[in-house]
Amino acid sequence: MLAIDGGNSKTDLAFIGRDGTVLAALRGPGASHEDYGIEGAMSRLGEMIRLTAGQAGLEGPGLVATHLSACLAGADLPEEEAALTSALLAGGWAETAVAMNDTFAVLRGGADESWGVAVTCGAGINCVAVAPSGETARYLAHGPLTGDWGGGFGLSYAVMWHAMRGWDGRGPATALGDAVAAHFGLASVRDVAVASHKGVITEDGLIKLTGVLFAVAAGGDAVAQSLVEKQATEICLMAVAAMRRLGMASAGVPVVLGGGVLESREPLLLEAVHRELAAMAPGAAPRVLDVPPVAGAALLGLDQVGATADAARRLRDHYRSSQPALA
Structure with missing residues (x-):
């Protein structure tokens, strides 16, 4: 095979x-x-x-x-x-x-049986649920056009959005701006935005800002922590809505967490996912793809x-x- x-x-x-x-x-x-x-x-x-x-x-x-x-x-x-x-x-x-x-591979790789829920949070975000009967619930996963938020690209652009607004005074102060500038070895987050506009920093470079986000959030920055919490909420909402569409009771349902953002096992993100999933879908069993x-x-x-x-x-x-x- x-x-x-x-x-x-x-x-x-x-x-x-x-x-x-x-x-x-x-x-x-x-x-x-x-x-x-x-x-x-x-x-x-x-x-x-x-x-x-x-x-x-x-x-x-x-x-x-x-x-x-x-x-x-x-x-x-x-x-x-x-x-x-x-x-x-x-x-x-x-x-x-x-x-x-490819979300089906995440589900089968992390579940003992052929049913359950998988959320993939990598460059983008997607989810699939499969009931014991074989019935499925899926998402289009075409980004903001289809109601999706997060993943590496979504988080990185959100980091830049908040960092710029913190730098120029339109938003609350945040350590994200200085951390982003330091990550790229530039003087300010404005210079990062200009370099991105000119193509000096590519999307493949920007997506690495997820690591910056988690580091700043771990340091106690409220803006960074709010983005981590928002990502956790989106992950749980996708899983729970898919279960509900299939009429699946949440108790005992494996929820497999895959993709680079989740498989990095960042404590703040996983703690938030476990906490919110327990509130939204009592008894569901989250696990990171291994x-x-x-x-x-x-x-x-x-x-x-x-x-x-x-x-x-x-x-x-x-x-x-x-x-x-x-x-």
Whole structure:
């Protein structure tokens, strides 16, 4: 079986035996259909699949896998998932294939069963809920246009917004301005804004301001702490609203927290998420994802081919043992 977790900036692939053994794995560049179109994305994936198949000793013509489980960023609509599934099948890399949004990989990677809720807070923010019946509740996850707030980009722009207003007097005083300037080695937050306007500081640079935010919040800055609290509220609102749409009672429901912002395990953010989720959804069981999302894609694939519970445990054990130790 072939598992793929495809993000905008990187792609993880793994060939998995039916017994849950990881036969080969590879991390490659992004292959998003949003950036390259479906044809371009398949071309990039095809090269990575060939390299991974070579590692697994599966080189040669014809099919290389029984099933392909792909969890892909930007697969937000059913028609997008269908189009990507068709393209994967046309690639000839597996007998069967399923493409779905990458949030499903976070859910399956963090939940013991195939149901629950997952909130991904990375560059952006998204959520999916799956009831025990298999019914799902999803979000469009197209940013402010569809009511979403937060994630790395949202937080970073909020940091700049408050830092600038604190600097020029339109808003309350905050240590964010000086911290942002120091982060980029500039004299003031105004200089940061100018450098960003001129393209000297890119969006990839700005997104790193999430670390600045958490450091300033930990120091007691009220404005920074309010942003951390707002992010926690948004995470919990997404999870709880999705549960309600499915009529799920909250007690015992796993709520998997994934994406770089949440997987950084910042204490202030996680404490706020636990506190607010307990108030909104009593008995829900939040947990931070402890395996890479590609493991979730692989577990979904093992479910599809009817693998045993022992196979799932073997797969989880492999990825947990290969994860960096957490402080």
